[in-house]
Amino acid sequence: MSEKWNITLKVSRQKQGEAPHFDEYKIEVNPDEYVLDAVERVWAFIDRTVCFRHACHHSTCGACGMRVNDVEKLTCITYIRDVTHDGGTIKVEPLRNFPVVSDLAVDMGSLYRRLESVGARSVLPVPEAEIERSPSSWSADDGQYIRLADCIECGLCISACPAATTSKDYLGPAVLAGAQANGLKRNPELMNLVDSEDGVWRCHSAFECTAVCPSFVDPARRIMDLRTQIFKERVGSLFRKA
Amino acid sequence: MSANIQSVSTPRSGENSWWYLLKIVTGVLLVVLLGIHLVVNHFIGQHGLLTYADIVAYYQNPIIPIMEICFLAVVVLHSLTGLRGILLDLKPSRTILQVIDTFMIIVGVAAVTYGTWLILTIKSRG
Amino acid sequence: MDTQHNRPSPSRFWNWFNPVGRQTSGWAFMLQRVTALGLTFYLFLHLIILGQLAYGPQGYDSFIKLVSSPIFIASELLVVAAAFLHGLNGIRIILTTFGISVTRQKQLFYALMVLALIIITVFGIRMFTV
Numbered sequence: 001m002s003e004k005w006n007i008t009l010k011v012s013r014q015k016q017g018e019a020p021h022f023d024e025y026k027i028e029v030n031p032d033e034y035v036l037d038a039v040e041r042v043w044a045f046i047d048r049t050v051c052f053r054h055a056c057h058h059s060t061c062g063a064c065g066m067r068v069n070d071v072e073k074l075t076c077i078t079y080i081r082d083v084t085h086d087g088g089t090i091k092v093e094p095l096r097n098f099p100v101v102s103d104l105a106v107d108m109g110s111l112y113r114r115l116e117s118v119g120a121r122s123v124l125p126v127p128e129a130e131i132e133r134s135p136s137s138w139s140a141d142d143g144q145y146i147r148l149a150d151c152i153e154c155g156l157c158i159s160a161c162p163a164a165t166t167s168k169d170y171l172g173p174a175v176l177a178g179a180q181a182n183g184l185k186r187n188p189e190l191m192n193l194v195d196s197e198d199g200v201w202r203c204h205s206a207f208e209c210t211a212v213c214p215s216f217v218d219p220a221r222r223i224m225d226l227r228t229q230i231f232k233e234r235v236g237s238l239f240r241k242a
Numbered sequence: 243m244s245a246n247i248q249s250v251s252t253p254r255s256g257e258n259s260w261w262y263l264l265k266i267v268t269g270v271l272l273v274v275l276l277g278i279h280l281v282v283n284h285f286i287g288q289h290g291l292l293t294y295a296d297i298v299a300y301y302q303n304p305i306i307p308i309m310e311i312c313f314l315a316v317v318v319l320h321s322l323t324g325l326r327g328i329l330l331d332l333k334p335s336r337t338i339l340q341v342i343d344t345f346m347i348i349v350g351v352a353a354v355t356y357g358t359w360l361i362l363t364i365k366s367r368g
Numbered sequence: 369m370d371t372q373h374n375r376p377s378p379s380r381f382w383n384w385f386n387p388v389g390r391q392t393s394g395w396a397f398m399l400q401r402v403t404a405l406g407l408t409f410y411l412f413l414h415l416i417i418l419g420q421l422a423y424g425p426q427g428y429d430s431f432i433k434l435v436s437s438p439i440f441i442a443s444e445l446l447v448v449a450a451a452f453l454h455g456l457n458g459i460r461i462i463l464t465t466f467g468i469s470v471t472r473q474k475q476l477f478y479a480l481m482v483l484a485l486i487i488i489t490v491f492g493i494r495m496f497t498v
Contacts, residue, residue, distance in 0.1 A: 020374075067389070069389075070388045070389035071389045072389075094374065096374060097374070097375070097376045098374065098375075099374060099375050100374045106374070160389075160394075162383060162384055162394065162397055162398075163331060164376055165376055165377075165380045165381075165383040165384075166331050166332055166333065166376060166377065166378050166380055166381050166383070166384075167331060167333050167376055167378075168333070168375065168376035168377070169333070170376070195258055195259055196256065196257075196258060197256025197257040197258065197330055198256075201256075201257035201258060201259070201261070201262055202257065202331070204397050204400070204401075205393070205396070205397065205460075205461045205464055205465070206393055206394045206396070206397035207391070207392075207393035207394070207396075207397075207473060207474075208390070208391055208393070208394045208397075211391035211392075211393070211394070212391075218471075220464075220470070221467075221470045221471065224464050224465055224466075224467050224470050225467055227259075227262075227465050227466075228465070228466055228467045230259050231259060231263070231466075234259045234260070235263075262465075266462050266465070269455075269458045269462060270462065272455065273455050273458075273459065276451060276455065277455075280448060280451065280491070284491060284494055284495060284498075285494060288498075289498045290494075290498065292432055292436075293425070293428075293429055293432060294421065294424070294425035294428040294429055295425065297421065317411060318411070321404075321407070321408045321411055324404050324408070325404070325405075325408055328401065328404065328405070331378075331381070331384075332378040332381060333378050353412070353415055356415065356419075357415060360418060360419065360421065360422060363422055364421055364422075
């Protein structure tokens with residue numbers, strides 16, 4: 001017999017031209033289901049006008065990012081049990097710092113354009129992927145081992161970043177992480193882009209991005225690494241001849 | 243394979259590695275200087291540096307005015323650079339940033355000048 | 369048409385001080401910003417007030433009597449607290465900027481805040497018992 005909870009889903013609604021407001025829906029769920037399942041149930045059986053994004057349902061596509069009870073989460077892997085109790089409420093809002101298209105779906109275009117502008121790679125040779133504790137045989141220089149980059153481009157980091165709240169031109173943690181994976185040695189043209197007020201220096205070390213990243217990218221660590229690379233380059237160039 | 247990187251030129255000196263390095267260097271200096279300042283003001287002698295006479299006596303040691311003037315310059319620099327960083331988060335336009343920069347230079351120079359004058363005046367009263 | 373909702377905008381700077389949904393180092397960021405603004409305000413106030421010294425012992429010492437009351441001492445302790453919280457958190461930021469202790473920065477934050485609290489307590493005891 002699977003457990004049944006009765007919960008309220010409080011969904012942020014905003015269609016074009018309207019002010020945002022919340023709608024509440026009472027549904028029956030199994031607490032071991034995911035928040036995304038609850039949103040889908042509301043859409044399927046109660047209100048077909050609720051708009052949200054979803055695709056893979058296993059934390060690979062990055063489509064279902066939302067704010068659940070004020071914290072950025074990938075809803076396809078967030079258990080209902082972890083965010084509420086029987087009789088409780090789950091508040092679901094769209095990601096911050098992206099324009100809302102409709103209800104829970106936001107326009108992620110700026111993220112994708114910026115990732116493109118730093119040449120973020122989706123496939124990396126393993127030695128460059130900086131995986132913790134990778135087997136030593138994988139770091140062979142011939143580059144025969146490759147893997148998909150950790151970043152699933154979900155945008156949770158940008159939603160959580162306090163600096164991104166006020167600066168629409170800030171590249172953002174995901175983009176800077178992508179630039180770091182390229183590295184300044186490999187792509188010196190990146191220097192002007194990242195060593196700027198909208199690059200690494202907009203970051204104020206809040207580390208919220210790393211805290212919400214569902215995919216082990218650790219953007220904050222990568223931003224710090226980029227800063228070290230920039231300092232080495234800028235200060236080092238003072239000592240180089242010509 | 244070179245990536246399709248669009249280089250964006252930075253048309254103004256917003257925040258960059260040199261401004262940040264300035265904040266870091268002044269910050270580290272302040273941990274020392276402000277630490278000394280707080281300890282001296284509260285723990286030296288019977289009741290710290292409280293009365294006018296205490297303060298004049300303190301400034302007679304030749305090292306002290308030099309240290310305090312350095313402290314003043316570093317703290318004003320760190321404070322104004324930091325404030326500028328916070329204001330930059332509000333994305334001011336180029337003109338407004340120039341106004342902010344000018345204002346800060348004036349305030350900074352005025353504060354350090356005034357402070358130096360005050361220190362030397364007090365020293366001379368001993 | 370309210371399309372500005374949810375977009376990044378300078379008018380949302382209040383979010384810097386919004387504790388909702390923050391993780392540990394988000395609090396550190398907020399603390400750093402609040403203490404920065406508070407200390408900057410105090411710095412310039414302090415410089416102006418010290419001008420009283422130039423008027424000689426009579427003016428200054430009666431001013432000192434005024435600020436020896438417990439309320440003033442408490443607010444001074446607040447300034448000392450802000451200075452140590454800001455400074456030690458700043459050390460964490462400098463270390464992480466150079467890649468030191470990035471993966472343990474949350475623990476480093478806790479450790480430094482404990483150190484700050486110890487120092488503030490020592491100052492507090494001294495300031496209230498002298």
